[in-house]
Amino acid sequence: MHRSLRYGNIYDRRWIGDWPGMTAFDLGEAFEAFDLPVGRIARHSEDTELAEFGFVNALTLVVLRDGVGPRIRVAIDGGATIWGRAAEGPSEGGEGVLFDHHAFLGFFAANWAALWLERLPANVDPGVFGWGSLTTSAEVGSNERWAPSDDWIEFQTRHCVSSLMLAAEERETQLDWWLVASDDTLWLVVPDQDLRYRVPLGQGMKALERCCDHLARWIHAEGTHPDLVARWTGRRRAARAEIASLYMGVTDRDLVDDAANDLDGDGIAQAFHHTSPVLAVARMRPAYVGPDDLRLLFSEIRRTEARETPALDRLAEHAITEVCNHPSFNRVPLHQQGRRVALWLRSILGVADDATVDPLRFLRDHNVSVAEVTLSADSIDAIAFWGGGHGPGVVTNTRGRHAGSIKGRRTTLAHEICHCLIDRGNRLPLVDVVGGRVPEAIEKRARAFAAELLLPQHRAYEAFLEAGGLACSREDLSDIVVDLMAKYNVSQFVASHQLHNAIRDTSTASREELTPILSYIQSLTRRRLD
Structure with missing residues (x-):
């Protein structure tokens, strides 16, 4: 059974990017000279020195060297102690x-690259870290235990900061803590x-780096x-294969070597600046997409050469200029944003209100x-990719939960049209993975776009009025639902x-009049009509 975990409310949006696996700040900022909001080194005598590193309301580390020996205090959320003993006020x-x-x-x-890049293994519940309560994802019953694998x-070993x-x-009173990006x-x-706290990745890693820099000077x-100082100095110079493996969460040697070829060189920074749809698809895939499936997706991307799409590019430019850049666009909910873009596209294409749209033909025509x-x-259900010398292209999965049916594939392809128009090279620089780890806001807008492109809401409402x-x-x-399905092929x-x-x-109409109607229609989204 899963344990409930308490969250620290210390998320600082100033350090958050929109692209999964990417950070909004320049990675190089983490390697500048001593520059933390909380940062001081106080030398009281030749043998006594105190240093403090961190961010207010985030991660702070205090180290003290004196005649007793080196001591450390790790605190978070403005004072909650992870290692050390809580005290009122500063105590040097x-x-x-x-x-x-x-x-x-x-x-x-040894683990600097892993701390920056590696996510939880795919079959581990991210909400629980205790050995006795680890389970697989929802595909396994909640009462089944998860057997620790070699992975x-x-x-x-790479993410548990051991009390040893x-x-x-001190070991009886101080506990292990984990760091996972x-x-x-x-x-x-x-x-x-x-306890589970979240800290902006750049802030947390910068605080840890400053502390370790200081320890390296001591040593x-x-x-x-x-040799230890040399290993710390070279912590960012991980080989391409290691970077690719950690970034993708893949250990299959053939896949790792294939993806590593897309990195420009060694080092952690390469993972944050790559332009490879192969690397991006692997990182954004959902759990339980194994090596064989990745091989198929890699192959499709590799064999799709870059192609010119002038008509699509012009449409995308106009969509952003005429719709997305309108002052009111960002003031409306995401689903309304998607609907606006879809209705704009139907108008530009000259599609009549009662006519269907063929997403496959649109993509191929463009x-x-x-x-x-x-x-x-x-x-x-599908991946879409562009950039890095490949595409734009869309690959659908014939066994996808939605794309496995003809009508579901139409919706999936319409979904990707939205990304091609307003997210390509912007919110999604390289790929989209329908069903994968993509920001929910982007996907919500694309889902609304797809539905509106295929079946405008005002046509559905007209059918409702005509029926009584x-x-x-x-x-x-x-x-009404059956008729709409047949007429619009949805x-x-x-x-x-x-x-x-x-x-x-x-x-x-009043809520009392609408509730029974809406409740029944809502039930039709979850069960098949006979």
Whole structure:
């Protein structure tokens, strides 16, 4: 059973980017000289020195060196103590606990790339870290236990900051804590206390880096572990294959070597500045998309050469200029944004209100490659890709939960038209993965666009009025849905969804009059009509 976890409310949107796996700041900012909002080094004597590194209301580390030995305090959320002892007000590091600064620096030197790039393994519940309560995803029953795999054990060695780094007398009271990046968030988790905090990735890593820089100076001055200092100094120079593997969450050697060829060189920064749709698709894929499926997707991307799309590019420019840049566009909900773009496109294409749109023909007429594959996973409906010398192209999955049917494929292709028009090279610089790890706001807008492009809401509302409006029986409502499905060649879900939203957003009737009608239509989005 999953444990409920308490969240620290310390998310700073100033450091958050829109692109999954990317950060809005320049990675190089994390490697500048001492420049933290919370940063001081106080030397009280030749043998006593206190240093503090961090961000207000985020991650802060305090290290103290004196005659007793090196001590550390790790705090978060403006004072919650992870390692150390809580105290009222500043205490010059007195709350710290004795620790092995060599082991601490060695851990971060060895795992720096993983902390920046690696996500949780695909089959691990992200909400739980305790050994006894780890489960697989929802595909496995909640009462089934998850057996730790070799991948999980290796992940633990890279992300668990062990209390074994502390002095023996401190280990009974101080707990392990984990650091796991997810897109542009750094999660700090203390499983044994059911605590989970999130920190902007750049801030958390910068605080850790400053602390480790300081420890490296200590160790260099000691003259005892030059190899350790050298490993820390070279922490960012990971090889391409390691970077590709961590970034994609893939260990298959052939896939890793294939993707690594798309990196411009070694080093962590390459993962943040790549232009490879192959790397992006692998990172954005949902859980349980295995190596064989990735091989098929990689192959489709690789074989699709870059193509000129002047007509599509002009449409995209006009869509952004005439619709998205309108002062009112960003003031309306996302679904209304999607509808506006869809109605604009129908108008530009000269599609009559009662006419259908053929998304496949539109894409091919605008020189977008369209292909099909059969994946073993049904969680991906389609991918769309552009940039990096490939595409634009769309690949649908014949076994996809939605794209597996003819009508579902039409909706999926319409969804990708939205991305090609207003997200390509902007919110989605390289790819879209329908069913994958894509920002929900972008997907919500694209779903609304697809439904409106195929079946305008005002046409659904007109059908409702023609059938009797508020006097419609359940049978009448079912007949309307069936008629809309046939006329516009859409699925039952799309027809019911558009009819529901059209009545909800257009009718001036009272809530009491509308509730039974809307509730019944809503039920049609979840069950098949006989």
